[in-house]
Amino acid sequence: MLMAHKTGKNGQVTSEATVVAGCDNWSLDTEGDVVETTDYESAGVKDFIPANIGWSGSFELNYDTAQDIANDPPNINEGEVVALELFIDHVAGAKLSGDAIITGTTTTVPQPDKIRITVTYQGTGALAKVYVPVP
Numbered sequence: 001m002l003m004a005h006k007t008g009k010n011g012q013v014t015s016e017a018t019v020v021a022g023c024d025n026w027s028l029d030t031e032g033d034v035v036e037t038t039d040y041e042s043a044g045v046k047d048f049i050p051a052n053i054g055w056s057g058s059f060e061l062n063y064d065t066a067q068d069i070a071n072d073p074p075n076i077n078e079g080e081v082v083a084l085e086l087f088i089d090h091v092a093g094a095k096l097s098g099d100a101i102i103t104g105t106t107t108t109v110p111q112p113d114k115i116r117i118t119v120t121y122q123g124t125g126a127l128a129k130v131y132v133p134v135p
Helices: none
Strands: 012-015 023-036 048-062 081-089 094-108 116-123 128-130
Touching: 012 023, 048 094
Parallel strands: none
Antiparallel strands: 012 081, 023 048, 048 116, 081 094, 094 116, 094 128
């Protein structure tokens, strides 16, 4: 069976329903915690049960002197809770979304390349997943 591999060219990030201009890369990590329940009856084999789940990630954008990301929409400020939508394909509507706390920004100024801003976030609450067939 042939797999339909895709590029990220239709990806997009929105914060509070405003497109984050200049964004060209995002990542999202999900994790599930486990709690060890090993006891004397476990016969030397560790036992676990599922616990909390969470999500976090980052996105990168090009520095743009015409955009004030902290004060104009999308209002990217450390400590703010924002409604994030991370589109796998904004044309088809495939996305991951939820409320997230902006945990930090890193500005990188390389001599031979463009200036970049990396924004990190920690999800709070459920992560909605909308996977649709991407043409």
